[in-house]
Amino acid sequence: MAKMIDGKLVSKKITEWVAREVKDMTDAGHRKPFLGVILIGDNPASKIYVGRKETACREVGFDTTTIRFDEDVPEDEVIQQIREFNNNPNVDGILVQLPLPEHMDFLRVFNELSPHKDIDGLTPHSQGLLALNRAHHIPCTPKGIIKLIKAIDFEMKGVHAAVVGRSALVGSPIAKLLTHHHATVTTVHSRTKNPWEFTSTADLLVVAAGVPKLVDEKWVKKDAVVIDVGIHRVDDKICGDVDFDRVKEKASWITPVPGGVGPMTIAALLTNCFNAYKTHVS
Numbered sequence: 001m002a003k004m005i006d007g008k009l010v011s012k013k014i015t016e017w018v019a020r021e022v023k024d025m026t027d028a029g030h031r032k033p034f035l036g037v038i039l040i041g042d043n044p045a046s047k048i049y050v051g052r053k054e055t056a057c058r059e060v061g062f063d064t065t066t067i068r069f070d071e072d073v074p075e076d077e078v079i080q081q082i083r084e085f086n087n088n089p090n091v092d093g094i095l096v097q098l099p100l101p102e103h104m105d106f107l108r109v110f111n112e113l114s115p116h117k118d119i120d121g122l123t124p125h126s127q128g129l130l131a132l133n134r135a136h137h138i139p140c141t142p143k144g145i146i147k148l149i150k151a152i153d154f155e156m157k158g159v160h161a162a163v164v165g166r167s168a169l170v171g172s173p174i175a176k177l178l179t180h181h182h183a184t185v186t187t188v189h190s191r192t193k194n195p196w197e198f199t200s201t202a203d204l205l206v207v208a209a210g211v212p213k214l215v216d217e218k219w220v221k222k223d224a225v226v227i228d229v230g231i232h233r234v235d236d237k238i239c240g241d242v243d244f245d246r247v248k249e250k251a252s253w254i255t256p257v258p259g260g261v262g263p264m265t266i267a268a269l270l271t272n273c274f275n276a277y278k279t280h281v282s
């Protein structure tokens with residue numbers, strides 16, 4: 001039976017550290033860190049995520065503001081807001097909540113973000129630096145995943161790691177990060193034939209497919225470490241991309257959903273924003 005990787009516990013330690021650091025800085029006379037958020041449209045999940053991020057910011061002593069736009073806002077208005085945040089010396093981090101509306105060009109919008117304030121690590125500039133292992137800000141979910149793997153003292157060097165998914169938000173950056181940590185990485189995606197033939201030899205399996213309970217025990221090597229990034233509501237219950245009840249019998253460690261990767265994403269956002277703040281105030 002697999003042991004649980006407790007993302008709530010690990011993230012709590014990180015957020016408590018951030019809160020202490022913020023207090024030390026403000027006690028020393030510095031302003032608070034500031035996160036500027038842009039939320040476009042009415043996507044219910046995006047609203048929930050942004051609400052959680054605002055709450056987390058306040059809990060550690062950050063100031064934050066969310067600029068809300070209607071779904072049909074012209075791209076130029078959003079870009080204007082990004083430029084205002086870029087030029088405001090009191091804004092440390094900028095978060096543009098994904099997904100963008102269909103009429104917007106991701107590259108054009110994200111290219112506007114100052115790389116130093118791109119605390120989500122998603123601009124083409126940031127992604128290029130990540131590929132070179134020189135990132136200023138590592139994308140939050142992949143950064144949180146690496147922290148979870150380190151929290152259980154799992155040695156990434158030399159192991160076979162498999163990643164299910166190749167999105168710019170999760171799959172692609174976590175595959176790069178695992179390579180930088182000297183794992184040998186296989187990526188499978190929706191066009192991979194028999195993906196379980198690749199994943200079932202992996203010592204470490206990261207699943208970010210966006211398909212509820214896609215991964216069952218057939219995909220998993222005995223005693224593998226399994227990280228489930230997915231989050232879904234099915235029949236009024238929350239589940240991940242991994243069929244938890246079946247895989248927990250085979251894995252050595254597994255993340256629960258909820259309470260695994262989700263809280264780590266927020267903890268990583270706070271640390272990235274705090275790191276940007278430190279470079280701005282010191």
Ligand SMILES: NC(=O)c1ccc[n+]([C@@H]2O[C@H](COP(=O)([O-])OP(=O)(O)OC[C@H]3O[C@@H](n4cnc5c(N)ncnc54)[C@H](OP(=O)(O)O)[C@@H]3O)[C@@H](O)[C@H]2O)c1
Pocket residue numbers: 141164165166167168169170171188189190191192195208209210211214229230231232261262263265
């Ligand atoms: N907990 C958190 O903090 C957090 C953060 C971000 C995302 N998420 C969740 O994580 C999941 C993935 O997010 P995402 O943004 O990476 O999703 P995404 O952009 O939809 O990407 C999904 C990836 O999975 C691949 N895929 C889909 N079906 C597959 C299958 N049957 N077999 C193998 N690969 C398959 C897709 O392949 P193709 O490239 O071929 O289409 C794609 O690369 C979602 O459930 C999302 O809600 C959670």
